Amino acid sequence: MHNPAPVVVVLHGGTPPAEMTRIQPHAELRYATADQLPEALPGADVLFVWDFRTEALPRAWPAADQLTWIHTATAGVDHLLTPDVLDSAVTITNSRGVFDQPMAEYVLACVLTFAKDLHTTLRQQDRLHWQHRVTERIAGRSALIIGTGPIGRAIAAQLTAAGMHVTAAGRSARDDDPDFGTVHASADLPSYIGEHDYIVLAAPLTEQTTGLLDAAVLSRCAPTARIINVGRGELVVEADLIDALRTSTIAGAALDVFDTEPLPTDSPLWQLPNVLVSPHMSGDTTGWIDELLDLFLANLRSYRHGQTLHNTVNKQRGYVSGTEH
Template sequence: MTNEVSLTLMMSEVAREAFGARISAVLKELPHRFVTPRAVLNSGPVDSANVAFLTRDVTGNSGKTQLAPSLVEFYDAMRASAKLSWLQSHAAGADRPIYAELRQRGVTVTTASGANAGAVAQMAFLGVLAIARRLPQLMDAQRRKSWEPLLGERAPHDLKRQTAAVVGLGPIGLEVARLLDAIGMHVIGMSRRIRSVPGLAETVSFAELESVLPKVSVVVLACPLTDITRGLLNRKTLALLPAGSILVNVSRGEVVVESDLIQCLQDGHLGGAFLDVFEKEPLSPDSALWTLPTVMIAPHTAGHTTGHYAEVGEIFLDNLTRWRDGLTLRNTVA
């Protein structure tokens, strides 16, 4: 940095245009400047960033293994910024390898947890309703122009008074639980620590998973990917669910062993699944999940709305104010 600049913030031109004036208002008299990832890479130590703000326009359509060129450039610029002390990400989760890499360097990483909680919860709720009301079968009949009322054995079960397990009680899980409670479901919440939550019939720890699954007809995964949750649902635990149960996953694909899930769906043990996340993204065209008749697939898009960019910006601006005042940042990755 040059002597007259105390703070260098790295972000895309889109983010600077959207939030630059408000960022400058937060920083007030503190000397600062904005740089792009390309400027950092082209100028080296001269433009080394202190703070990085990673926004959706940079991530683009990146999956876990296939990164957009703009995201690769952003990652490289962060690696080249020896003075980087804080990254604010637009994502709710923090399981991408880059976050662990930065934290090992002493960089504080904060997420935008809560920015899209309502949207993701609504998608999860939609998934429960869609599978329960046999929407995949109705859509198939529509494509075939076949009038097939859901009668007899094909009639959907009432969700009222059935039991659902919501795995993960962060902002998303809590909103899912509220929505399921509103339609009369008995909701069991599962998280690392047991606490009383309005709308939940009970709260249990992950250690009680195997005792809970035989009681439920709906499972909604809304938990972060951790050592505890990786492979949480597998051949053994899926088999504990009552026949015809519904699975909705809006968390991370690795929370479920995908090959075991496919087998449970193929043999009819599960009644259906609504999946927004997968072990490998994009989902391979060869995956059996695409053509299973009781499965609905979304391309990791549950949290995408027109208002999400602005919500993420509000979280960054709040954290920037906290950073300026020496306060604890929100959503810091532990």
């Protein structure tokens, strides 16, 4: 069965990528900002969410009179799981697979930056200041990856190849995971987080993971530990993290995601010398837009032929069905 060209609404933040024209031969395309979404949704079959921080769905939802599929150009889907969407029969798919390796490379880069003190080197270079220092090895150091989905597994492969000892935290404990070996239960995080040199956050944002690293958990970290967050800002209680950094409860943090984005200019995180701030870019590499569109167009072909969609999200769990976290 081959269905007629569906109506696809692209929700964007102001300027949709020029590459979106690749969709035009396969669908009737409508562009909409958050304010325009209620007017664009009537009669639409598909919503392609390019604006990953959008909060437009609740207000626009009554206009979604024909919608059967929502696709997001992100791995995380927390921004889409509104009560109306959860109660509906609308299928959600994500862009799992596009960001795995780039984000793993970013995490390795952060580990090396801390170990080799590269952030200090750059600051000293800016000041024309020569200061010899001794740095650390990463081989033999331990990393705890919180989140056992595809991104977490790609990170594990990268860090393991660099000689690090990697374990994970997920929904359920197990000792025979093919990529991590040992997976601890996230609920028991305070009991083992102190054993690790690097704590990497790569979990989806769910009710269970929101605020996972708070003052109580951070207080159990080793004072030499560094935290790397490539998941969602809300996985960490930001005020507690700032306190932990200021008081040397932990040694540093590399943050690619934040509670508020862009990060406000008055945030203390900008000025702390043991913090690396990047503007939510860990997964964005040359050619990423075309990769995202390749994935969407493959699913669009399946949609038009009545076939099962790839990367279908379990809406109750908040991630792709069959993926353990």
